[in-house]
Amino acid sequence: MTTTTLRRVDRSPRRIAFSQTLGRWDIKFSPYLYISPFFLLFAVVGLFPLLYTGWVSLHAWDLIGGQGDFVGLDNFAFVLSQATFWKALGNTFSIFLLSAVPQIAVAIVIAAVLDQNLRGKTFWRMGVLIPYIIMPVAVALIFSNLYGDRYGLVNTLLGHIGVPAIQWHSNPLASQLAIATMVNFRWTGYNALILLAGMQAISRDYYEAAEIDGAGPVRRFFSITVPQLRPTLIFVIITATIGGLQIFDEPKLFDQTGTGGANGQWLTLTLYLYNLGWTQLNFGRASAVAWLLFLVIVIIGLVNLAITRLIASNEGVRP
Amino acid sequence: MKFSRRTTAAAAIAGAAAFAIIATGCSASTAPAADSSKPITLTLATFNNFGYSDALLASYHKLHPNITVVQNKAATSDAAQTNMFTKLAAGSGLGDIEAVDGDWMPKLRQYSSKFVDLASADNKGRYSAWKTAGGTAAGKVIGLGTDIGPEAICYRSDLLAKAGLPTAPADVAKLLTGDWDNYFAVGDKFTAAKTGAAWFDSAGATFQGLANQYKNFYEKNDGTVIATSNPDVKKAFYSVLTASKTSSSHLAEWTNDWASGMANGAYATMLCPAWMLGVIAGDSPKVTGWNIASVFPNGGGNWGGSYLTVPAQGKHTAEAKAFADWLTAPAQQISAFKTAGTFPSQVAAYTDPTLTGATNEFFNNAAIGQIFIDRAKAVKVTPFKGVKYSAVMTAVQNGLTRVESGSQSIDDSWTQVVSDIKALG
Incomplete structure (x- = not known):
């Protein structure tokens, strides 16, 4: 009896221990298991190409002929020594600033208007999204027609009010402005909707209190809406940055040749990458540009992160 | 590409001239197995408008009941080029027959091993010499001429x-x-x-x-x-x-x-x-x-003009080769000229009454057939x-x-x- 009991006592804890272990594993590892598909997928379609591009960038690599000699950092040295690369980097930032800044400013105003009590709310909200669902290629074709140097609609209209024709395809700033309008046309409504969602999450109590205190609509917008919108704004700015630095369709389709202009007036980094890889078939150099672009985006991302932290700590200080 | 459409294709057309001349003699030709014993589908990838009408392709099906031809048209030469280089690099996905603009033929010349040799007794001497030269690389005829400019x-x-x-x-x-x-x-x-x-x-x-x-x-x-x-x-x-x-x-x-x-x-x-x-x-x-x-x-x-190639990665290369040969024969190219104005590169076409008698109403009834036959003969330099x-x-x-x-x-x-x-x- 005693022995049996003892045996049972001996065995039981072991069985309990095992199911307990299972239970503990369940709690410990299941969440990771559930989110692992994303990371496995990311490893296959995101991380692997990223690392492989790095591998390619260290070799002489022909698009079709494939891997050549190991050349170390020669591809990077070549690309960095090219004035074209720095021009493309400058253009990328310039187009990014010309598009992102007005885009977000306008988007926030549109969102504020949509946040009012409008008739046919859904209609207006869906309306601002229409440019987003038009194919970028179609947008680029229409706009490059509007911005024709001699027979374009924009210059014809400017002519009527006595403004001399703008050389949209040879003046660097004009061409970048034209491209920025295409980008803005496409993304402003999209960003407005995200900001609108953020605005609707702001507690209406703040507005009521402010109204009672006598704050007008403009004061309420700047003192309540904008500060409360900060997390959403940060999200919008980060996505706009990543997208803006990789802009490709619009400059590619801005003229008939798609090489970024006779003097590289609107040559962006992605377009430069494309020219190297697919026109010159030099995949090694194209990969080097891809990695440099990646580094630029990472740096900008870190700056974004620093700003975010700063804002977050400010919020902590706030009473 | 700068002159994506056909702008400078002229240039490229004759691309491989020098190599080609060396190459002409040594292309070994195998008897094309034109008829498949099982029903198959051949994909023909072109761009812009080659003038290959559905009726023309259907007539090949009549000659070879086991072969159905499907044509995929890319909008521009540019799109076709990107597609070609991407899929050539990937090693799969290209059509059985791929149209190549003379503009980017020189780039493909480096990769002649990726294409089937299209030389045959049938198509020997079919094109003007410089056109043949442009489609020949490292001893192989990798492209059969379609039109010229x-x-x-x-x-x-x-x-x-x-x-x-x-x-x-x-x-x-x-x-x-x-x-x-x-x-x-x-x-x-x-x-x-x-x-x-x-x-x-x-x-x-x-x-x-x-x-x-x-x-x-x-x-x-x-x-x-x-x-x-x-x-x-x-x-x-x-x-x-x-x-x-x-x-x-x-x-x-x-x-x-x-x-x-x-x-x-x-x-x-x-x-x-x-x-x-x-x-x-x-x-x-x-x-x-x-x-x-x-x-x-x-x-x-x-200025301009294209070729048909048969990528070696295809499954039915023998049938594709026979089809490309048929499609670039003078009779078929004249039919394409009537459809889309693509001027034949085939020498025999220049004596065909359909071509010699062709006029164009828009250009005040200019005798375009005879004019361009004469202009083709005036091309001396490759x-x-x-x-x-x-x-x-x-x-x-x-x-x-x-x-x-x-x-x-x-x-x-x-x-x-x-x-x-x-x-x-």
Whole structure:
């Protein structure tokens, strides 16, 4: 009896221990298991190409002929020594600033208007999204027609009010402005909707209190809406940055040749990458540009992160 | 690509000339297994409009009941090129038969092992020698010729009349017979009459016509780039741009402005490969003054034209080879010419009454068949076009555009052309 009991006592804890272990594993590892598909997928379609591009960038690599000699950092040295690369980097930032800044400013105003009590709310909200669902290629074709140097609609209209024709395809700033309008046309409504969602999450109590205190609509917008919108704004700015630095369709389709202009007036980094890889078939150099672009985006991302932290700590200080 | 459509295809067409001549003798041909024992589908990938109508493809199905042909059309030569290089790199996904623009044929020449040798007793001597040469690489015929773009001069008879110049095609041909300086000199006369129109469309297009008349303009036969040291290039660059100051409409080819300029009478003449007729009729449908003179400055020239290739990665290469052979035979190409105006590269077609008797109503019933047959015969030089050709050409064309758009002087632009070409390394 005693022995049996003892045996049972001996065995039981072991069985309990095992199911307990299972239970503990369940709690410990299941969440990771559930989110692992994303990371496995990311490893296959995101991380692997990223690392492989790095591998390619260290070799002489022909698009079709494939891997050549190991050349170390020669591809990077070549690309960095090219004035074209720095021009493309400058253009990328310039187009990014010309598009992102007005885009977000306008988007926030549109969102504020949509946040009012409008008739046919859904209609207006869906309306601002229409440019987003038009194919970028179609947008680029229409706009490059509007911005024709001699027979374009924009210059014809400017002519009527006595403004001399703008050389949209040879003046660097004009061409970048034209491209920025295409980008803005496409993304402003999209960003407005995200900001609108953020605005609707702001507690209406703040507005009521402010109204009672006598704050007008403009004061309420700047003192309540904008500060409360900060997390959403940060999200919008980060996505706009990543997208803006990789802009490709619009400059590619801005003229008939798609090489970024006779003097590289609107040559962006992605377009430069494309020219190297697919026109010159030099995949090694194209990969080097891809990695440099990646580094630029990472740096900008870190700056974004620093700003975010700063804002977050400010919020902590706030009473 | 700079001249994505067919702009400079002229150039590229004859690309492999030098290698090709070496190659002709040694291509081993296997008997094509034209008929499959099981029903199969062949995919034919083309771009723009090759003139391969559904009826034409259906007639092959009638001849070979086991073979069904499906045609996939890419919108532009550019799209087809990207598709070709991406899938060639991937090793799968290409059509059984792929159309290749002469423009980027030279780039494919390096990868001849990825294509099936299409030489056969049937198609030997079918094309003009330089066309065959352009599709041959490292001893293999990797491309069978479809169309070519022999060049004439298209002109607006109404604008010429305004300037007091002759307007009948024969008279215009006489007027323009001579070298490029003569063409520019007539242009000065035209400009002096102040009609409000320019003599030619753009420096870029005109330069291209001139560049295609040299055997080794940008590159030596071994592929070494000589564009920056070849005095002919610099001379042509300066002479075309000097003429452009007064004679050009400064509308770069293929831009929307260029097309609108055609409809608005911005220029009186333009270099005119056979396939350009369709472009002109399409872009300026309401203009009645267009005509064609059977003449070209400094002799003859070719601009554009394509090939059919059979990528080795396909599953039915033997059947595809037989089909490509059939499709590029004179009878089928004449049918394509009737559909889309793609001028045959097949020598035998030039005696076919359908072609010799062809006229074009839009161009005041010009005898386009005979005109372009004569222009094709006038093509004497096969420009060498190597791997770097399209990149070098883009750099030079960009230089021409910079001057025409007024952003640089000729000297500054040439300096940048030289440094851009060096950067291709």
